[in-house]
Amino acid sequence: MSKETLVKSYDTLRRDVAARDRGLREKVMTLEEAATLVSDGDHVALGGCTLSRTPMAMIWALIRARKQGLTISRSITSTEGDLVFASGLGRKIISSWFSQGIVWGISKVMRHHVEKELAEFDEWSHMAIGLRFRAGAMGIPFMPVRSMIGSDVARIRGDEVKPMNCPFTGERLMALPALNPDVALIHVQRADAYGNAQLDGLQFMDIDIAMAANKVILTTERIVSNDQIRRAPDHTRIPFFTVEAVVEVPYGSVPHECYGQYEPIFAQLDRYAALTSKDPVAGAKQYLDEYVYGPKSWPDYLSMVGMETLLTASRRGRVIFND
Amino acid sequence: MTEQTSASIAYTASELIAIMAGRLLVDGQIVFAGVGIPLLAATLAQRNHAPRLTILFEGGVIGPFIVPGELPPSTNEQRCTRRANMVLPSTDVLLLLQRGYIDVGFMGGAQIDRFGNLNSSFIGPADKPTIRLPGTGGGNDISSLTYMIVAMKHEKRRFVEHVDFITSPGWIDGGASRAERGLPMGGMWRVVTDLAVMGFDEETREMEVLALHPGVSFEQVQDNTGFPLRRVPEITTTALPRSEELALIRELDPGRLYTA
Structure with a gap:
């Protein structure tokens, strides 16, 4: 990352927000229309974490739109990171952890791209990623932290982190640069047409990401009326004025999970692992051809996953409401 | 995995590690657990000698009870939140470490x-x-x-x-x-x-x-x-794994997701 883009200037941040139409307006569009809001080379943050509330349909649409050269940031990266590298959508991923998941072993696709220097995985501690987004959300250029100090995780970040002493106590701290993505992709359970988004269950870093980003592309399991939002404003986590697009995508995180809606589609994840562990290049290409470039539409992709599989995942997803 | 037999009880290396590690946790502690053996060991301790043990996951969960047979693939899925006292943003659960609320971190x-x-x-x-x-x-x-x-x-x-x-x-x-x-x-x-x-x-x-x-x-x-x-x-x-401990582990992980 060049030094100019490590921390966005406060002038730029304020100017970008000021330039956006922040009035209450409808923003409902298709995945394809939303994809045009992302430019090649943008820094795109992904909401969710590991196999949870991954904005998979939107990533899928960006790959299909042949976007290139994105820098991706996410708390913890799973199969979506593999697809970003394998498709050429992005060449750099900023994250604390990157693999499919411990039950599938180390991602061969991640290993292939990083070890062959075809792409970069910039490693930060999990809390460091979170505090970078939080600093971005707070409109300040850095955040001090008491971790990453003394480790090689900090050492290999070079000039991207700065050891500092507290101006009040003199204690040793690590200064982390703010992260203000150009675009945030966030998948939620429900939102209204204006972009007021309500989240169930685990929030991960999504609220900070939304506030830090220059604009949010929301995908949502369903669009609800503004009246429904106003009946429970305490459940609204992302305010409409951060949002530029609202796309209704049922099962929009498949094959990952969406809290209270559906669990991960383990059959798809097992198939993906089997394909890519044999040959990370050919396996990922086959998966992309079959499931990303092949289908006519997102519902067409879901048909390939299968009705029975989706219903089972949904039944398991709703179990938490019985506890 | 070769099974070792001591007395009449057979167990795998992973089961042994989970049992021995779980015994180190003390009732009333707040433990920040990673996925896999740590999650299993902490759950074992919670159901065994440490009922007031509070488990935290970095996905943003305070005090869940893992459901047997429904182990999460990471610390960031809904299976981690069952009957929890609180879910919160992952940055904030990690900040509890910095504030000093956590007695022990536990990972592979x-x-x-x-x-x-x-x-x-x-x-x-x-x-x-x-x-x-x-x-x-x-x-x-x-x-x-x-x-x-x-x-x-x-x-x-x-x-x-x-x-x-x-x-x-x-x-x-x-x-x-x-x-x-x-x-x-x-x-x-x-x-x-x-x-x-x-x-x-x-x-x-x-x-x-x-x-x-x-x-x-x-x-x-x-x-x-x-x-x-x-x-x-x-x-x-160390004392041999007891049959109750092994039974609990196998109840929690019947598919041997973590203990294969």
Whole structure:
């Protein structure tokens, strides 16, 4: 990352927000229309974490739109990171952890791209990623932290982190640069047409990401009326004025999970692992051809996953409401 | 996995590690647990001797009860939240470490050295790795800010003189070096393997064997370690896994997702 883009200037941040139409307006569009809001080379943050509330349909649409050269940031990266590298959508991923998941072993696709220097995985501690987004959300250029100090995780970040002493106590701290993505992709359970988004269950870093980003592309399991939002404003986590697009995508995180809606589609994840562990290049290409470039539409992709599989995942997803 | 038989009870290496590690947790503690054996061991302790144990997951969960047979694939799925007291943003649950609410962090390790530093990032040099590992996740934060229990397989390639890369700091170069580097709190407390339980010398911070598992000799532990191990004078032997402990583990993980 060049030094100019490590921390966005406060002038730029304020100017970008000021330039956006922040009035209450409808923003409902298709995945394809939303994809045009992302430019090649943008820094795109992904909401969710590991196999949870991954904005998979939107990533899928960006790959299909042949976007290139994105820098991706996410708390913890799973199969979506593999697809970003394998498709050429992005060449750099900023994250604390990157693999499919411990039950599938180390991602061969991640290993292939990083070890062959075809792409970069910039490693930060999990809390460091979170505090970078939080600093971005707070409109300040850095955040001090008491971790990453003394480790090689900090050492290999070079000039991207700065050891500092507290101006009040003199204690040793690590200064982390703010992260203000150009675009945030966030998948939620429900939102209204204006972009007021309500989240169930685990929030991960999504609220900070939304506030830090220059604009949010929301995908949502369903669009609800503004009246429904106003009946429970305490459940609204992302305010409409951060949002530029609202796309209704049922099962929009498949094959990952969406809290209270559906669990991960383990059959798809097992198939993906089997394909890519044999040959990370050919396996990922086959998966992309079959499931990303092949289908006519997102519902067409879901048909390939299968009705029975989706219903089972949904039944398991709703179990938490019985506890 | 070869099953070991002691008396009439057979168990796998992973089951042994989970049981021995779970026994180290104390009722009333707040434990920050990673996925896999740590999650299993903490749940075992919670259902066994430590009913008031509070488990935290970095996905943003306080005090859940894992449902048997529904183990999560990471610490970030809804299976981690069952009957929890609170869910909160992951940054905020990690900040509880920094604030000081966590008694012990508990995770697995790929590679460890004599001062308890952990590597989960690179095998070989960081700029030209032989293997790019998945990375720190919350490991660096947890090990920087609280006391740690690590559960791992005891193999020479995992127990090395110097880790290739310090992902999660232990006692750094030993002695007072951890505090001198700017990490005044916490540190590596226990390493639990399928052979032994280890701690760290109060002065030098070198790894030392505290207890051997049943049927294991000190020489066997040393042979599987890539650096000279210290041993405490009053070295003990751990109690055999009890059938109730094994039954609980198999109830929690019937598909052997974590204990294969």
